[in-house]
Amino acid sequence: MSGTSEGPTPAADLDRSAVTDSDPSTYHRVFAAAPLSMAVVDPEGVVTGANPAFGELLGTDPELLTGQLAADLMDLASDARTWHAYREVLRGGQTRMRCTRRLKRPDGHALWVQVTVTPLADRAPGVLLSATDISVHRELQAQLRHLQMHDPVTRLPNRTLFFERLTTALEAEPSESGTGRIGLCYLDLDGFKAVNDTLGHRIGDRLLAAVAERLTGVADEAGRTRAVTPLVARLGGDEFALLVEDSTGTEQLADLAESALKSLEEPFDLAGQRLSLTASIGVVERRVAGTTATGLMQAADTTLYWAKADGKARWTLFDPERNAHRMTRQALSSTLRPAIERDEFALEYQPLVGMEDGRLSGVEALIRWHHPQFGTLTPNRFIGLAEEDGSIVQLGRWALATACRQARRWQLDHPGEPPIFVSVNVAVRQVWDSDLVADVAQILAETGLAPHLLQLELTESAVMGSSGRPLQALQALSDMGVRIAIDDFGTGYSNLAYLSRLPVSVLKLDGSFVRGFQYEGDKKAIAPNPADEVIVEAMIQLAHRLGLTVTAECVETSAQATRLRRIGCDTGQGWLYSRPVSPDRISELLGSQTYAVGNP
Numbered sequence: 001m002s003g004t005s006e007g008p009t010p011a012a013d014l015d016r017s018a019v020t021d022s023d024p025s026t027y028h029r030v031f032a033a034a035p036l037s038m039a040v041v042d043p044e045g046v047v048t049g050a051n052p053a054f055g056e057l058l059g060t061d062p063e064l065l066t067g068q069l070a071a072d073l074m075d076l077a078s079d080a081r082t083w084h085a086y087r088e089v090l091r092g093g094q095t096r097m098r099c100t101r102r103l104k105r106p107d108g109h110a111l112w113v114q115v116t117v118t119p120l121a122d123r124a125p126g127v128l129l130s131a132t133d134i135s136v137h138r139e140l141q142a143q144l145r146h147l148q149m150h151d152p153v154t155r156l157p158n159r160t161l162f163f164e165r166l167t168t169a170l171e172a173e174p175s176e177s178g179t180g181r182i183g184l185c186y187l188d189l190d191g192f193k194a195v196n197d198t199l200g201h202r203i204g205d206r207l208l209a210a211v212a213e214r215l216t217g218v219a220d221e222a223g224r225t226r227a228v229t230p231l232v233a234r235l236g237g238d239e240f241a242l243l244v245e246d247s248t249g250t251e252q253l254a255d256l257a258e259s260a261l262k263s264l265e266e267p268f269d270l271a272g273q274r275l276s277l278t279a280s281i282g283v284v285e286r287r288v289a290g291t292t293a294t295g296l297m298q299a300a301d302t303t304l305y306w307a308k309a310d311g312k313a314r315w316t317l318f319d320p321e322r323n324a325h326r327m328t329r330q331a332l333s334s335t336l337r338p339a340i341e342r343d344e345f346a347l348e349y350q351p352l353v354g355m356e357d358g359r360l361s362g363v364e365a366l367i368r369w370h371h372p373q374f375g376t377l378t379p380n381r382f383i384g385l386a387e388e389d390g391s392i393v394q395l396g397r398w399a400l401a402t403a404c405r406q407a408r409r410w411q412l413d414h415p416g417e418p419p420i421f422v423s424v425n426v427a428v429r430q431v432w433d434s435d436l437v438a439d440v441a442q443i444l445a446e447t448g449l450a451p452h453l454l455q456l457e458l459t460e461s462a463v464m465g466s467s468g469r470p471l472q473a474l475q476a477l478s479d480m481g482v483r484i485a486i487d488d489f490g491t492g493y494s495n496l497a498y499l500s501r502l503p504v505s506v507l508k509l510d511g512s513f514v515r516g517f518q519y520e521g522d523k524k525a526i527a528p529n530p531a532d533e534v535i536v537e538a539m540i541q542l543a544h545r546l547g548l549t550v551t552a553e554c555v556e557t558s559a560q561a562t563r564l565r566r567i568g569c570d571t572g573q574g575w576l577y578s579r580p581v582s583p584d585r586i587s588e589l590l591g592s593q594t595y596a597v598g599n600p
Helices: 010-019 024-033 052-058 070-074 080-091 135-149 159-171 192-199 201-223 250-263 293-309 320-341 383-389 392-413 428-433 436-447 460-464 469-480 511-515 530-545 558-566 583-590
Strands: 037-041 047-050 097-104 110-119 127-133 181-190 231-236 239-245 268-270 273-275 278-287 315-317 345-354 360-371 375-377 421-425 454-459 483-489 506-509 549-552
Touching: 037 052, 037 070, 052 127, 070 127, 080 097, 080 110, 110 135, 135 159, 159 231, 159 239, 159 293, 181 250, 181 293, 192 201, 201 231, 201 239, 201 250, 201 268, 201 273, 239 250, 250 278, 250 315, 278 293, 293 315, 293 320, 320 360, 320 383, 320 392, 345 392, 345 583, 360 392, 360 583, 383 392, 392 421, 392 428, 392 436, 392 583, 421 483, 428 469, 436 454, 436 469, 469 483, 506 511, 506 530, 511 530, 511 549, 530 549
Parallel strands: 278 315, 360 421, 421 454, 454 483, 483 506, 506 549
Antiparallel strands: 037 047, 037 127, 097 110, 110 127, 181 239, 181 278, 231 239, 268 273, 345 360, 360 375
16 A cells, blocks of 8 residues: 655645535535535544445445544554554544555455545534545556566566566575575577577567466466566566565575576477577576676676686586686786886896706896786786787887897896897787887887897797798898797697798797606606607607707706706706796806806
């Protein structure tokens, strides 16, 4: 029942004119003949008279209403606000009140009435109560609301009603019988657009209606053992939702999602068309406390995206850790370009050591991002993002210039030592999206570093498939005197014959081969693979025949270094020699005649 206040009606003014008529007989005639249902109520709230229209409205003899409490007849005491307003009018503290009530007549017929209570004229004791049947109006309002709140294609609750129900569930006071939890299955049909494009929207709409029918059946079945049946709604397009109030945990939501997927497995027969489809579902289940409608839907949308990315035709449960990683990724992506301008990046250098003489022959420049929020980040956290948004070109140019400048500085600071080369990683996109040859030439000229002291590293998959512009760029760099190295060799094509046609001078063996070595007396070796040694030895021999030098990555023990040296590996890199260190630490190492194994 509603207690909302509404504006005055002309009928109320007619009532007052009737009461103010100076002739009592005229008053009684007007009162009895008036089509508006009216009753006079004394200051104590007792009905002292009611007209025939009032009796007809309530389905009883008007004379039987005399002596009864008006509040009982009109249900005015059912809520505190309406009861207080009514009492104020009876006491003369308020001039009018109006409310809407749902009444039930003795014959069982229910109706909606608008009740108005006003003081009698000329300060006469009591009030005039009038009532208007608004049932038809309310029914029209209900029908209009139903149309506004339901999808015309599937007849399911639409997005507006879904969010209204969701908001109510989240804002309601927790009950003793409830679980205080809420769950949501956010479903999207896989490949529905193709149905619309090939068969037309009419078939598409019939398919949506059929899907809605099956999902409703799933919800009804799930609700047989529950106090509340899950709400099925169409949120738009081919997106549906199953909302579970007072959920019991992720297992219940997982069962519901699994049932929904199974319900869609059976092909649909539509106007002679037999269609099969699948769906992806994002599942979220959490406590109501602290949850907002926006937060729940964002989590569901993210999880649905995961289900799609993981292969479709499946349901995926929301994972806070995976979501945190995604949020971090978005935060990093949005701040990458500004970070370059704010000088948040720095280079560390990992030594490259000659296997025969143990001398420091070069360093690999490794970029670090000193992020103000996430701390120091290694390349695997942001290089992929930089390649996606194109900022790798700007970042790569900065790294190249910084590394060359530092290599030249070491050379000037240690004129008595053989100069060391610096190796810089280059992404394929730098070759495609920038004039890498011109950039390198300009940086070498500005820093004064000799071309043979610069080594550029590209991944095996990038170099092996090089043709056209990338191959021309690599050839031009090689002609300039710059060394080209293939990084992580052995994990991709491993086509040594193809190397003879590329301007490559160095192979860097992937660390997985070195870790698989077998060592006598090395107790730290775990699951050694004898085949790795054979493969590495063969690659080194073939590389040397092609005029290439070989660097082994991830050298961590002296036994590995010894074996690599015996089979002819030229250079080693790994924690046995040093972790990536600052430029100052490299300066200290340059003063040593022989590299000290095990430096931090």
